[in-house]
Amino acid sequence: MYHTKTLAELSSMLAAGKVSSVELTQSFIDRIKQHDSDLNSFITVTEEQALAQAKLADEKIQSGTAGPLTGIPFAHKDIFCTQDVKTSCGSKMLDNFIAPYNATVVEKMADAGMVMLGKTNMDEFAMGSSNETSYYGPVRNPWNTNAVPGGSSGGSAASVAARLTPAATGTDTGGSIRQPASLCGITGLKPTYGRVSRYGMIAFASSLDQGGPMAQTAEDCALLLNAMAGFDRRDSTSLELDVPDYTADLSKAIKGLKIGLPKEYFGEGLDAGVAEVVNQAIQQYKAMGAEIIDISLPNTHLAVPVYYVVAPAECSSNLSRFDGVRFGYRCEAPRDLEDLYKRSRGEGFGTEVKRRIMVGTYALSAGYYDAYYLKAQQLRRMISEDFSKAFEQVDVIMGPSSPGTAFNIGEKTNDPVSMYLSDIYTIAVNLAGLPGISVPAGFSNNMPVGLQIIANSFDESRLLNIAHQYQLATDWHKQIPKAFA
Amino acid sequence: MSLGPDEVKKIAHLARLGINESDIDDYASNLSNILDLVAQMNSIDTRNVPPMAHPQDVGQRLRADEVLEENQRDRFQKIAPQTENGLYLVPKVIE
Structure with missing residues (x-):
């Protein structure tokens, strides 16, 4: 069956004519129809457009003008503007919003010939770590449907884990790719800030937001990042740097690699089962020839407090555009302009966004x-300098992606601060703008655990190489939840 | 750090957010908890630390002042709640 294949395998099958993009697309749409009522991972399924895109892709493949991603089905997080397709950002505010233009990432992936199956569920405006703040209801974790998938890219993570799509896009402001990837047992990469264009990606916290790929393997993420990354004049913080071929270094041996283990990532608050899995993964790297070095990131404990100033400050400014005047939700019968603003925003936004x-x-x-x-910005520099110092000594940093495995739906909804702390290992990476990846590393109490690998800025190739080498030696990334096998 | 109901109302007004009277206590207690979390920042002396706005410390990029985008007003106004003659309509502001 196609759904058990990786994106790279499907790419070879398409190129060899073993399957057509139309067949592949139809098979994934059938799976979404069959299984998504258990997960709620999609907000919109674009069946008709997908089949039309697939037909075009098949023509390209036959005429010999196809690239490695041509004809591959995938899904976009519903934060990326897709022209003529509803783009809700998980909010009532944008429930009626049909985007009038495409995000750069959407354009780039369409140019690569990829086939969009639909738009995935997410925490409202990407604010959440459990996908419970979505106006469209919570997403369920395919490994245990009473548990959350993580967030905010929860729909993307759950749909890839259940093999309803070979890949999906996500965005990561404080861990929103890596934490759900960890909780759902898939691979998710947050690139260096500025690597992937933010144009048309609905803004939450502009100095932290970054889009990236979510898939079964690091190899698949490399193929996807090749299409997603690059300078964009329409994003004022986009980096003017050449994009390497992220698949080029995948097979490099990692002997001699220096891995830093920050003591702050293995202390109080880390679940014992998660710690055991992460330590085993590190032993695996040691066996593969890596050198393990103890390091310290002394300001780690400040990352969550700093983030909960920087992110809300930027969000309060970004979300002022939703005023009930130009697009999105407008309240019924406003008395005057102030009433129009207040009720449109009060009724259109959910509780966490308002908070x-x-x-x-x-x-x-x-x-x-x-x-x-x-x-907060001063402390942000101190947190960033901790990483700079560490990278003078080591090539990459490893630790858990999340302090625990997936928690139950409803468990943390009444306690925002405890929810915020589930991003304790991912947030500092956003503050420093660094690339990070979460890789499936095993299970604790039958729920997936992710290993987080952090590299210096622009070093995505190395992250993908290191993750790929681990996936050649292990098969955690191949595990599929039974109900979706 | 503890916020009372009046402060919550004032902040909601500044943000032009309509909130239900019955939710104000919840907001007050949750916002106070968040500000308590944030207060940990005060334990560190940051004198002489330059603030960091962009992770790569890149400044704003400049370009020549040329028109690059085409006018798409009609298309963008199609999704607006209420328009007339190319203008967005809101309740009367001036009598």
Whole structure:
């Protein structure tokens, strides 16, 4: 069956004429129809457009003008604007929003000949770590449908884990690719800030947001990043750097690799079962010839507090555009302009989004700027410098992606702060703008555990190489939840 | 750090967010908890540390002042709640 194949395997099958893109696309649409009522991982399925794109892809393959991704089905997180297709960002505010243009990432993947199956569910405006803040209801974890898939890219993670799609896009502001990848047992890469264009990716916290690939393997992520990455003049923080072929270094041996283990990532708060799996993965790297070095990232404990100033401050500013005037939700019968703003926003946004807008508004309000936003930006530099110092000593840093395995739906919804702490190992990476990947490394109590690997800026090739070498030696990434096998 | 109901109302007003009277206590307690978490920042002396806005410390890129985008007003206004003659309509502001 096609759904058990990796994207790279499907690519070879398409090239060899063993399957057509139309057949492949239809088989995944059938799987979505059959299984997604158990998961709620899609907000929109674009069957008709997908089959039309697949037909075009088959023509390209036959005429010999296809690339490695031509004809491969995949899904976009519903945060990427897709022209003429609903783009909800998981919010009632955008439930009626048909994007009038494509995000750069959407354009690039379409240019590569990829076939969009639909748009995946997510936490509202990407604010959440469990996919429970979505207006469209929670996504369920395919390994245990009482558990969350993580968030905010929960629909993307769950749909890839259940093999309803070979791959999906995600975005990561504080861990939103890596944490759900970890909780669902798939591979997810957050690139260096500025690597992937943010144009048309609905903004949450602009100095932290970064799009990236989610798939079964590191090799698949490399193929996807080849299509996603690159300079974009329409994104003012896009980096003007050449994009390497991310598959070129995959097979490099890792003998002599220096791996740093930050003591702060293995301390209090880390689940014992998760720690055991992560330690075994590190032993595997040691057996493959890597050198393990103990390091310290002394300001790690400040990452969550700093993030909950920077992200809400930027979100309160970004989300001011949703005013009920130009697009999106508008309340019924507004009395005056202020009533129009207040009720459109009050009724259109969910509780967590309102909370974060208020924290940000408070932090940026007159008299508080220095104590909050400025202070947070100063600490952000200290956190970033911890990493710079570490990378003078080691090539990459390893640790857990998340302190625990997937928790149950409803378990943390009434306690935002405890929810925030589930991103404790991923947030610092966003603050420093570094690339990070989560790789399936085993199970604790039958739920997946992810190993996080962090590299220096622009070093995605090395991350993908290191993850790929691990996946050649292990088969954790090949495990499929029984109900979806 | 503890926020009372009046402060929550003031912040909601600044953000132009309509919130239900019955939710104000919940917001007050959750926002206070978040500000307590954030208060950990105060334990560190940051004098002389330059603030960091962009992870690569890249400044704003400049370009020549040329028109690059075409006018797509009609297409963009199709998704607006209410328009007339190319203008967005809102409740009357000036009597």
